[in-house]
Amino acid sequence: MSAEQFSAEIGGRTLTLSTGRLAQQANGAVLAQYGDTVVLATAVMSKEVRDDVSYFPLMVDYEEKLYAGGKIKGSRFMKREGRPSDEAVLTARLIDRSLRPLFPQHIREDIQVIVTVLSYDDENEPDVLGLIAAQAALAISDIPMDVMVAGVRVGRINGEWVLNPTVEATKKSDLDLFLATTEENTVMIETGANEIVEEDFHEALKFGRKHARPVLQLIADMQAAVGKPKQEIPAEELSVEVIEKLREKALPTFDEILFAEKKDDRKGALKRFIKQTVKEMTAENEELNGGMLAEELYKMAERHVSDEILAKDRRPGGRTLTEVRTLEVDTGLLPRTHGSGYFMRGETQVLTTTTLGSPGDQQIVDGMREEFKKNYFHHYNFPPFSVGEVKPLRGPSRRDIGHGGLAEKALLPMLPDREEFPYTIRTMSEVFGSNGSSSMASTCGSSLALMDAGVPIKKAVAGVAMGLVSNDKGDWKVLTDLQDLEDSDGGMDFKITGTRDGITAIQLDTKTHGLSDEIVAQTLTQARDARMHILDAMDAVIAEPRPELSPYAPRITTLRIPVDEIGTVIGPAGKQINEILDETGVDGIDIEDDGLVMITSRNAEAAEKAENWIKDLTREIAVGEEFTGEVVKVMDFGAFVELVPGKDGMIHISKLIPGVRVNAVTDVLNMGDEVTVKVLEIDDQGRINLGLMAKEGTPATELKVEGGSGGGDRGQRRGPRRDR
Known part of the structure; x- marks a missing residue:
């Protein structure tokens, strides 16, 4: 069966939307392709009205299939996809937040949008494409919708705005803006940035909106050509x-x-x-x-x-429009955690802890994309008592994952480089009371806890949630530090985090059909003032990271070795590295592909022992150097002496006593003997040839062999090999 196709050039690549071939029983289905990334979006509305809900029942699901990236699940026991990853949940939330405010809110029929990634090219991310496909599927369906949005991603590389940067280009960008927009208004924002200033961020929004218009036009053309008539769903209203x-x-x-x-x-x-x-x-x-x-x-x-x-200008609680609620800040509340930060704003109360682990504690993320590791993660917990409710305790909700991800994104640009601070870092925010923006309190708590733990973050980070009240006449006012009843229809939840020098993360949800540029500009300015006020309160308690780590945190010693020596340290089947671990008692040794070695230990002496061992293993031995070592192997043609752990040299039988013929190596040396040797030569294959030294440090020319066959009386045999 043929499909109807519609295409446009977007960001130098072709965006193609097609329908009619797949998922024909859905109310609307669109296959979207950008590069070699392909997603299918379906939209279905139930035929039954739900009488048990007082809200608009929209469900958005996003699925990444392993086959899209040409992968089979690594588990030996489970080969099919399991529950969505945190990254997939965050993408589902992006699409949900973009679409939800655009429907008639009186609808009480279940609506489900499913976005499935069918092909992934490692260049074009499927999240923006998923939103475009979902909007197109809704547009051509018979499901009512008030307005349409398009999704774009904006980056900035070397000061230049980039539309829909590739995965590789995004690594060079100091901005990652996911924007859902109508022709004129901003509907949803998800942003991570490296201290972008407010004025530049506003320009990024304008750039994104400009380039979203061709996408909106493409969807409109598709709707005009193949769209179904919209269902009439009258609102049930009181008289x-x-x-x-x-x-x-x-x-x-x-x-x-x-x-x-x-x-x-x-x-x-x-x-x-x-x-x-x-x-x-x-x-x-x-x-x-x-x-x-x-x-x-x-x-x-x-x-x-x-x-x-x-x-x-009358607010619940009596504050002015730009006033932040009363702040309470503290650190070091918990005696055995590696760091803790307490942040309370009004009735929102969060306690965040920092835990430091070894590099081996990194989180491995393995899905459709290439496997990668995370050495910083923030988790968010929202128990029912925080809002005075009784509910069963379950695993983290989508909201929990979303809030945790936002606070994580806010701190990422301020974390130290891995070589400077190789620890795996986990922050955990426990919400003990909530009345507006616990995610922003978690951001502040994370900054405090990291500093309390001695993590050398570059700058403190704070966050604030901004609200909006508006009416049908076009009147509006922006509210600083949003709380309960202020988050209503005609409003927004505009969360902004940053340092004194710029923005690190933004998350915008709105209950309108979008925000004008004027509202966005006013919000950014007002939020900056609030952020400075909050940072002042945080700095008054802890202005810089503590100079020392908690005594209960592990210590990590780092050194760098030549890349071609990594195998030497690991040894066959890990034999060498396991020997170091067993002999020294350190907690762990992690080696990066670039030769960075990280030794984790709670005992300084053990760490030093392991460090010296690795240095000896990987050191470059030079001709003329002298070593005292143990005879570890005796052959007919010579004796092998361990110079440093794992690296031996050989004394040829002819070099045992210069000028004297030795009939058998064991006439002079035996296993376990401790001798002093000098490096005479290192051949092209890296083999080390040694000469035996006398006790006073000169070549052993004076040594004589007594008797015809024996080695003479060389005194008591040396003891066992030394403890390494």
């Missing part, structure tokens, strides 16, 4: 009379309960009020839907807060 009655009951009460200082007071009072009002209204009219009444009352509360902010 004007019922809404007016709710308003009469609510407005006098809202002023009293919505602007209390504490979240629990606000939300508790609001919950009780809604419950009582619904009870009264349904008692008066049994035909009324209690769920719809409760949903409308909650929306009224959010709108009332927004209206008060727009009209009077």
